[in-house]
Amino acid sequence: MRSLSGTQLARQLGDWSRTTPGEGGPAYTRVAGAIRLLILDGRVPLDARLPGERDLAAALGVSRTTVTAAYDALRAGGYAVSRQGSGTRAALPPSRSIGSATGGSWAPFGPEGSDLLDLAHAAPEAPAHALRQAYDAALEQLPRHLPTCGYDLYGLPDLRAAIAARYTARGLPTTAGQILVTSGAQHAFSLVLSLVTAPNDRVLVEQPTYPNALDAIRRQGARAVPVPLTAGGWEVDAVAAAVRQTAPRLAYLVPDFHNPTGLLASDDERRGLATSLGRSRTLTVVDESLVELTLAGPPPPPLATYLPADLSVTIGSVSKTLWGGLRVGWLRAEPSLIRRLAAVRASVDISSAVVEQLATTALLASLDELLPGRLTELRSRRDALAGALARRLPGWRVRLPDGGLVLWCDMGQPVSSRLVAAAEHHGIRLAAGPRFGVEGAFEQRLRLPYTYPAEVLERATEQLAQAFATVTAGSGHSEPMVDAFA
Template sequence: MRYLPASTLSSLLGDWADGTGPAYRVLAERLRLLIADGRIMPGSRLPSERELTDALGVSRTTVASAYRELRDNGYLISRRGSGSVTALPTKVEPRLARHQAPWIDTAGLYDFTCAAPSAIPGISTAVASAAAEMPVHLTTPGYHPQGLPVLRAEIAAAYGERGLPTSPDQIIVTAGALAATSIAVRAFTQIGDRVLTESPTHPNSVDAIRRSGCRVVAVPMSPGGWDLPLLEATIRQTAPRAAWLVADFQNPTGFLLPAADRQQLAAAFARSRTTAIVDETLFELSLDGQEMPPPFASYDPDGVITVGSVSKSFWGGLRIGWMRVPSSLVARVLDARASLDLGAPVLEQLVVADLLRQRATLLPERRAALAQRRDALADAVARDLPSWNFRLPGGGLSLWCELPEPVGSSLVGVAQRNGALLVAGSRFSPDGGLESFVRLPFTLEVDALREGVARVAESYASVRGARPGVMIA
């Protein structure tokens, strides 16, 4: 169980006392929103009434009454010996069966469920030249548990160009980034181990971690990105066996982990002997020409596992990703993989090797198209949903929108009837909450994005209309 010191809670609360009504109510409501929106994770131990009273400079009765109000509404559980622990009133169990897959038949629907664009132009040419290379492979069994040497050499060279010397022997090609994460978790954890993640984050990867029998310790992102003091405190308190982070244009928030924070976190993980598994799947999608920070592994090349993929840069249908693994750990990872699959398809690996060779000419067009879609989506949301808040991300594939009320899940249902498919923010929270968030990917064509947002806006108006009593904080 994580302890939230009074000083941390006080800074999370900010200027809470500017609300109207009795102080204890205002405090309780602020705390409730922090819990409901995942800024304070369920299961966190709050400071004692006395500690919080001192930190906030209010009366003890204010804090006691606020805690009582939260307890009465199911947001706090007080147990003798373990203090006051946060909870969610209708416990949202992380349901493993919630398979997040693109809708199969989306004709006539505006599908905002999948943050992955269609294939890059130029892929057919790469497929043709890969097919021409196949005869030599057809005379072999075609099993390459570590990946085709030609592809591993391309991937390793790309890390070298970014200042992280990498031998092709350190690369393991997988069937996408998600498979790479699953293999890494198998290799470096045991049942019952704690694995630290961000919240919100990519839900399928969290499911993969849980399916491996690990316990997820989710650390809330702050409105400005990663909360380094909170992350470091959590690492110290929980000593997780592994951590899974999305450093590049984090899905869904779009934040990019700065170089200095990479260095600081890599040191914190090394101190606590936590294996950092860092997903850099969205690395190629810097949309405003921002220079990318060095790979996370640059700060601990012999400790960090890097996950990469071409799903977002070239096409998810190729199902090719990889891991960059410290040399001393390659055999362990290959061992963990052997019972899962025996390698990725040869033809697709040849296609990806060809695409990687051409990436300097292919990717600018990809980025330009996505930047245009991002801007079109941002304009449409600002126009049709003016009460929604979002930060324009410098890269990645989605807007992470904050609604004035926690109506994400109801909105998903109504929007579906109006022809727009959405995923509620709560799906991105390992522990539930985040009901006032919705992720909107900008992967559809511009016209579809505009019409889709119009459908969402219409749905939102009716959800709001049905909830006249909702308090807006």
């Protein structure tokens, strides 16, 4: 299990003496409050061992008595537990350990026929004209495939070549033999998990992260090892420590417009991550589903360019860039690993649909002409949603991402799950913050997609503000603020 040193926790706490409004109360309550918010915000993973009292006192420059009292307050509130021989560990009280945190009771879609506005998913509408043209082209190409059985375990050669060409253009030389076409990025990740992991194997993930990846890890019987993201991005030292302490079998990272924070890993962060993971010989799955959706300049080179070739698997799809209804994704890896993944895939679904592959091939050929207009529209929608939130929910803190499809909002109060329930009565469907964390946390957070037209986002924000008012009416702001991402 993860252990935090006094220096590591002190760095995350920052200026803890200023985290409580009015700076009132004794020092131990401010220390306890700041740690509690780090736990709620996922920056201190659940079950992580907190520093020893003497160690943390020295790092914070306070007395050991202050830290002892802070830990007592955390235990009293259910945010820490102590066991003989295992120290004090981060926890959540039972009321915070809700179904949405574990994925047990939250369903991603409303009932059939529901007229709720779906803000739980982040995927744009199809480029209708371009999609129709692509399917016209696919149908023209279809006759040459009809004499075959229709199964192609690895994917159509033309599509594999088109995907490989885009990687090569981004600085990652790739051949068609390094590509396996799948039914979306989620399918691709599940294939890797099936091949590489066994029950109870550890998989290193960012905290927060893409919830469907967490679901896939649970289904495999593996255990997610969360490494918290900070306002600045990826802490390479924390990743290195987690790798040393837990020896993960696999790592899953989203370095490009990370879902849900929108963060973009810098060149230095990519080098640092690759160094730590390469040194430990950890196979790393890099999810690039959002890499094409850059709203402020191109991202750095692919993370795979920094990793040993035999330790990297890059996955992608057209769901976020073009349309989720295509259900076409892919894996990029060394040919030997591609063959092993194809053998796993053969026991699952044999092949992807031919027409969709043909249409995707046509769309990739025109993607560079299609993307600028879509990105301009996404940039406008992002700014519209951020502006509407600033007007109607001025207490929320929102970091404007340089790409992707979502805003990761800090509401200032741990009411995310209650807000999701209330919002359905106001006509909108949301995904609670804990859905994006390992075993809870993020009750202060809400992910909002900017995939709808500006006028729809404006109305949705008004409904969201009404729902937020219902769940916070009469409540005082009793918990200190730790601004992790704003």
